[in-house]
Amino acid sequence: DAKTTQPPSMDCAEGRAANLPCNHSTISGNEYVYWYRQIHSQGPQYIIHGLKNNETNEMASLIITEDRKSSTLILPHATLRDTAVYYCIVRVSSNTGKLIFGQGTTLQVKP
Amino acid sequence: DAGVIQSPRHEVTEMGQEVTLRCKPISGHDYLFWYRQTMMRGLELLIYFNNNVPIDDSGMPEDRFSAKMPNASFSTLKIQPSEPRDSAVYFCASSSGVQPQHFGDGTRLSIL
Numbered sequence: 001d002a003k004t005t006q007p008p009s010m011d012c013a014e015g016r017a018a019n020l021p022c023n024h025s026t027i028s029g030n031e032y033v034y035w036y037r038q039i040h041s042q043g044p045q046y047i048i049h050g051l052k053n054n055e056t057n058e059m060a061s062l063i064i065t066e067d068r069k070s071s072t073l074i075l076p077h078a079t080l081r082d083t084a085v086y087y088c089i090v091r092v093s094s095n096t097g098k099l100i101f102g103q104g105t106t107l108q109v110k111p
Numbered sequence: 112d113a114g115v116i117q118s119p120r121h122e123v124t125e126m127g128q129e130v131t132l133r134c135k136p137i138s139g140h141d142y143l144f145w146y147r148q149t150m151m152r153g154l155e156l157l158i159y160f161n162n163n164v165p166i167d168d169s170g171m172p173e174d175r176f177s178a179k180m181p182n183a184s185f186s187t188l189k190i191q192p193s194e195p196r197d198s199a200v201y202f203c204a205s206s207s208g209v210q211p212q213h214f215g216d217g218t219r220l221s222i223l
Binding site for chain 2: 041042043044045046049091098099100101102103
C-alpha cells in the first residue's frame with residue numbers, strides 16, 4: 001500500500017470549512033484513498049473513501065486531484081466535535097487486510 | 112445498530128498476570144481485526160480473521176500474545192504473561208467483505 005504524508009496539525013474556526021490535505025504520490029491505479037478520524041478516547045471512525053472521482057457523504061467531501069497524487073478532505077462547517085486526529089490511508093479496496101495508519105493530522109476546531 | 116463491543120473498557124493488572132480482552136463484532140461481518148495503539152508506534156494491526164480463521168498474525172509481537180475466534184460473534188486477545196510494555200489501547204474492528212472497517216472504543220490496558 002502507498003505511503004501518505006499529512007501535516008501534523010491544523011487549526012480551524014468553528015463554522016468554517018476545514019480542508020485537510022494528504023499527499024500520496026506513489027499511489028497505484030487500483031488503490032483507494034480512505035479517511036478515518038479518531039476523537040479522543042474513541043476508536044477510529046470511517047469518514048469517506050474514493051478512487052478518482054470526488055465523493056461526498058453526510059460527513060465530508062473528498063477531492064482527489066486528476067493525477068491522484070494528492071487529495072483533500074473537506075468538512076464544510078466544522079464544529080467543536082470535529083476536533084480529532086484525521087488519518088489518510090491508501091490501499092487496494094480488494095485488500096481486506098490491514099489499514100496502515102500514519103501519524104495523521106490533529107485538527108483543532110476553535111470557537 | 113450495535114457497533115463493535117469491547118470489554119473491559121479499562122484493565123489494570125500486575126506484571127506476570129494473564130490478560131484477556133474480548134470483542135463482539137457487528138453481526139454479519141466476516142472480518143475481525145485486532146489493533147494496538149501506543150504513543151510510540153501509533154495504531155498497528157496485530158492479527159485479523161476471516162470467517163473465524165486467522166489470516167495474518169504477522170503483527171503479533173510475541174508468543175505471549177494469542178488470539179482466538181471461536182465463533183462469528185466473539186473473539187479474544189490474550190496476553191500471558193503480561194509485561195509493562197504491553198500497556199496500550201487495544202482496538203477491535205470488524206467489516207463485511209471489502210466495506211470499511213468499524214472500530215470499537217477500545218480497551219485501555221495498564222500493566223504495573
